[in-house]
Amino acid sequence: MSIYDTIIKNGIICTASDTFKSDIGIKDGKISTLAESIDSSKGNIVIDAEEAYITPGGIDAHVHLREPMELFGVIADDFESGTRSAVAGGTTTIIAFASQNSESNDSPEDLARAVKLCISDAMSQKLYCDFALHLILYKVNKEIIDEQFQKLYEEVGVTSVKMYMTYPKLQLRDYDLMNVMYTARKNGITTMLHAENGDMIEWMIEKLEEQGKTDPYYHAVSRPSLIEGEATGRAIVISQSLDNPVLFVHVSAPSAINCIRKAQTKGLKIFAETCPQYCFLEAEDLRCIHSHDPFEGSKYVCSPPPREGKDDQDSVWKGLQNGTFTIVSSDHCPTLYGGEDGKRAAFKNGHNGEFKWIPNGIPGVETRMPLMFGNAVNGTKLSLERFVELHSTNPAKLYGLYPKKGSILPGISDADLVVWYPEGKYTGPSTISNNMLNHDCDYTPFEGYGINNWPRYTLVKGKVVYKEGEIINDNSGIGSYVKREKSKLAVPNNEWVSELRPKYLIDK
């Protein structure tokens, strides 16, 4: 009689702390047993890992998909194609975004209602993996009232909000950031910041336009590293003033990385995310010199933009190695290159393709893990354990999903796993091409990039959803919404730089 639904034999398990040989017994969607040897006759299904590495499924904590509020124009992936693409690249949980409703009138229910709308839209689709949600806040009338954040946590399990220091439609003033952080701290809501100085960028764009510099390449020129460094430093001061932890999303610039490192050395609760585009792409890509059409550079338009070259990439790698970065996410935000609604929306409404009108964002949910596994782990830039920490365990801890997600703990963790190819046995494509990917986008900015491994099996809650290059449709629809706990990492220090203390602490 079988005891396990599935047994994985002969694997080398790698977690954020250990690498060891073990068989895995899976029951009811959970890791049930780790043992040197589990009898094959005890499993309904037996997978032979053939001495390959097995890692916890990836958690991609920064994924933009089509959702009711449409803040970033028309996104090519909905929750079905986005989760399909995720599992094909070894990601078993995504954290996507719901957006505050612009009609919000600050009632206690407003924010939770916006999240519920997004959940029900997503749940009406076939989901290949689990998802959770952050909430984008872009309108703060006076202050976010306590009850709004309480309900976010209690009713919909959302424990993080993202705010922007750039984009004309979304940019918040420092005053607004302070109002949000003040209430976030009290309620254990993690604040995520897109740090670029929007006012400086606006000025730079105007000056470039005056000189007729409007090709996609000038998107990168209009958002230089220094501007990211400035916003990062300013936000760290705000964070310190309020003793409120901050996670900086998609960090790319050496100046920002240095600020973050310094703050961390002081003991401040500052966390940072980077993305593969800042490890592999560069500003020159936006020139697309191999193409007759400079607009092809729009395929690389994202913010912050890819940076200057090898030195800048090296400082990202250094930050990944030395612990400055907490997580690696994709910032998947796919807009089509063809058609009228994607990058070419820049030709609508009487515009002529000027970079200012090009929708920002690139796809990457499927390529994140294989690119980093192949080039970082096999290229020995990162240890396997650090790879797991950055792509799986830390996102789970930071965003309240641990230890259900991000680990391989018997009796506790969901059986979300990636079985890689054994050393030397990967026979798939040696470079990335868009036609091997499962997203609904018509290009990848990583076309032609080398890979030397790829997930052989991806399991979500014990079910194989991807096997040897194929999506297993029988097991689709397995994904569901995951309510999150409060962060295990982003916890205030209770150290103050001024006499200002929130009233709720003084009254205690």
Ligand SMILES: NC(=O)NCCC(=O)O
């Ligand atoms: N990063 C980007 O260009 N687009 C996605 C939206 C954001 O995260 O800023």
Ligand SMILES: [Zn+2]
């Ligand atoms: Zn952003």
